Amino acid sequence: MPTDEPGASRGGPDGVRVGCPRCPAPVAELGDGRWSCPDHGIVVPLWRPVVSSYDEFAAHLLRVGPLFPTFLPWPLGPGWTVSDFAAVVAEGDTAHATMACVSGTSQLDGPVDVMVISEEPGTGFGARVAGIAAPDDPERLDPGHEVGDGPPPVRVRVDQYPVGLWPVSVSARPGEWDRSVLAGEAGGRWLWLILRPASAILLLRDEWILRDISATGPQLVALPFGGPAPSW
Numbered sequence: 135m136p137t138d139e140p141g142a143s144r145g146g147p148d149g150v151r152v153g154c155p156r157c158p159a160p161v162a163e164l165g166d167g168r169w170s171c172p173d174h175g176i177v178v179p180l181w182r183p184v185v186s187s188y189d190e191f192a193a194h195l196l197r198v199g200p201l202f203p204t205f206l207p208w209p210l211g212p213g214w215t216v217s218d219f220a221a222v223v224a225e226g227d228t229a230h231a232t233m234a235c236v237s238g239t240s241q242l243d244g245p246v247d248v249m250v251i252s253e254e255p256g257t258g259f260g261a262r263v264a265g266i267a268a269p270d271d272p273e274r275l276d277p278g279h280e281v282g283d284g285p286p287p288v289r290v291r292v293d294q295y296p297v298g299l300w301p302v303s304v305s306a307r308p309g310e311w312d313r314s315v316l317a318g319e320a321g322g323r324w325l326w327l328i329l330r331p332a333s334a335i336l337l338l339r340d341e342w343i344l345r346d347i348s349a350t351g352p353q354l355v356a357l358p359f360g361g362p363a364p365s366w
């Protein structure tokens with residue numbers, strides 16, 4: 135499928151873009167449900183809506199299916215919105231990763247983005263969003279040895295269970311995003327938490343709850359969607 139911008143577009147300007155989970159290069163549809171990235175070869179495609187909306191989120195949950203979580207910090211603070219989400223999944227198959235982002239403002243940090251990613255090992259999507267998949271270190275697809283090293287400095291709750299999170303070191307080159315990256319393990323998958331700006335990590339408290347929205351049902355209607363999606 136020829137494209138004039140990264141990611142093939144489906145469903146018009148308000149639809150969903152298809153891309154590579156590991157890089158922004160445009161992917162080509164091979165015609166048999168497979169997608170190819172010029173840098174990474176055959177990839178499980180990444181689906182990201184052009185605009186965050188209720189309809190697109192419903193489509194996201196349908197695409198992901200009931201066996202893979204999409205986590206959001208819960209409840210959302212006043213004025214916060216679901217500004218972005220994405221899934222790495224082949225049509226008709228089990229998902230490899232999901233991401234959801236909530237955006238709002240805090241008194242200390244101003245505009246804040248909180249991205250939550252659940253992914254199977256080796257996917258490399260969390261590393262890309264976290265900005266740690268440096269070109270000189272293409273093998274770093276998963277959180278490093280930091281995870282599990284000593285007691286976790288941060289704990290969140292995932293479905294009533296405490297989950298430890300460890301800071302993941304990120305490069306701090308000029309032009310890099312100002313962010314904090316945390317990672318742990320939940321349900322046999324990597325759990326990434328990416329906060330921008332980096333100082334927003336101070337918002338994290340032990341009682342932070344990550345809720346699997348795929349199990350939420352009608353309450354979805356009450357979720358506020360929209361706002362500027364973060365770049366990644």
Ligand SMILES: [Zn+2]
Nearest residue numbers: 154157171174
């Ligand atoms: Zn790629």
